Amino acid sequence: MATFTPMTVADIVDTLFPSGTPFKWEAFDGSSTGPADAKHTVRVNSPEGLSYIVTHPGDVGLARAWVTDGLAVEGAHLAHPYDVFDDMRTLYGNYKRPNPREIVRIARSLRSMGALQIQPVPEAEHASWLERTIRQGLAPHSKERDAQVISSHYDVGNDFYELFLGKSMAYTCAYYPTPDATLDEAQENKFRLVFEKMHLKPGDKHLDVGCGWGSMVRYAARQGVKSLGVTLSREQAEWAQAKIKEEGLEDLAEVRFLDYRDVTETGFDGISSIGLLEHIGVDNYASYFQFLADKLRPGGVMVNHCITYPDNHETPQGDFINRYIFPDGELTGSGTIIHEMQDHGFEVYHEENIRFDYMRTLHDWCENLKANWDEAVSLVGMNTAKLWGMYMAGSEWGFEHDVVELHQVIGVKLDENGSRAGTPERRWWNDSVF
Structure with a gap:
């Protein structure tokens, strides 16, 4: 019987990416591969890091390896690893599924390194929401499960969000009036745009569903409009009311800790x-828009502002975002949204895609997180801080x-x-775009 010679990590990389890799790879076993002049070097620091990638292929495995330092990328800032994503797209494009013989050899080699053992992952606390809701038998997008899902994301701590959202405390796409506008100026301009699109005037009544920290509510109240906001995050509601x-603004503005379905x-x-429709679920669009109509x-006007795909397929978000960032999130295209609005109480008058504004917004959030990195880590821990950095940088690249897109x-x-x-x-509003 022939003697088995284990593959190195570099051998495995070369087998999976036979047409080349844009990264230089350096591994814990001393092996290396990839172009010497690569912009980024990927360091596989341990069998545990390799184990996360092997036992859960895709973005979740990479995230687990990243947050536990089992994998590091030289030259990528923990709070804003944006420029890695072009290389990641090239890497995925060069992937070749191994043949059966290669799979056996790779598996035996990984076992010899101790990299086929499923290691416990020290995850951020909020990532355990799925197991809790499954044990409790809560159906997706039920009121009970939505409350837990929103809390898992937004109740990380107001102090943490303040570090990167800025004074506006708006966790949604801004609208930049000029290329050099600040984040706070762009968020104020977004509230102006949405307010004008609703065609509101002093004395009118306004409802903001999924209101976050109440920034839109307070903007409307400052214009003399009586505004009610509702959110499923208790921390957001308390911050907003304060x-x-x-x-x-107490006479005109109110934020309630309340499901929008309970507004009477x-x-x-x-x-x-x-930024609420992403949490609703595509199957619930009909009841959602009819309820709001x-x-x-x-003669009343609704403005729906949400993330979409560039086409109209309907799928959950990726595993990484679904598990660690926006549980139960679902996206589809603007055409599906328009179709549902037209069928459930609305004449659709106008729509526009402002995805580049979300790209700029995310860039500014990442830069703020980078500038306040040490404080962020002290507030929520290294794992959560790194997850947010990866999520926001990846989203900037995606837009x-x-x-x-953002429609x-x-x-x-x-x-x-x-x-x-x-x-x-x-058209009755002013775009004020550059």
């Missing part, structure tokens, strides 16, 4: 949904390369005669 009191008021003049007066859709509720009941026939 800010409303600080600004003296009706007759709103405008409704904004900024029923909350509007005839730049049209992997995902704003305006819907008007008509009266029984098909009239807009006072809403203008033509």
Whole structure:
């Protein structure tokens, strides 16, 4: 019987990427491969790091290896590893599925390194939401499960979010009036744009579903509009109510810790949904839009602002984002959203894609996180801080390369005669774009 000679980590990399790799690889076993002049060097630091990648291929395995230092990328900042993603796309494009003989040899080699043992992962605490909800038998997008899901993401700590969101405390795409505008200026401009698109005036009533820290609510109140916001994050609601009191807006602004489905008021003049539809689930779009249409007066306007795919396929988000960032999140294309709005109470008047503004927003968030990295780690721990850095940098890359988009859709509720009941026939807002 022939003697088995284990493969090195470099041998395995060369087998899986026979047409080449854009990275230089250096591994714990002393082996290396890849171009000497590569922009980035990937260091596989331990059998444990290799084990995470092997036993859970894809973005989850890479994330686990990354956060536990089983894998490191030289030249990539922990808070903003953006420039790695072009090389990652090239790497995935060069992948070749090994043949059966190669699979056997790779498996035997990994076993000899101790890299086929499934290691426990010291995950961020919020990542255990899935196991909890499954044990409790909570159906996706039920009120109970949605409450846990939103809490798992947004109740990480207001102090942590303040480090990268800036003064606006807006965790959604900004709208940059000029190329050199600051993040806070761009977020204020986004609130102005959404407010104007809703065609609101002093004395009107406004509902903001999924209101976050209440930034849109406070903006509307400062314009003399009575504004109600609802969120499933208790920490957000408490922070928002304190800010409303600080600004003296109690007579016009309110944020409730409440599921949007439990809002009892009706007759709103405008409704904004900024970054909520991603959490609703595509199968629930019909009931969602019909519910909100029923909350509007005839002639009232809804602005839906959400992340989409560039086409209309309907799938959950990737494993990494679903497990660690936005549990139960689902995306589809703007065409599906428009179709559902048209079928459930709205005349769709206008839509636009502002994905490059989200690219800029994410870049600014990453730069803020980088500047406050030590404090971020002290607040939430290294694992969570690294996960957020990877998520936001990857999202910045995704919006730049049209992997995902950001669409704003305006819907008007008509009266029984098909009239807009006072809403203008033509565009009534100012874009203020560069």
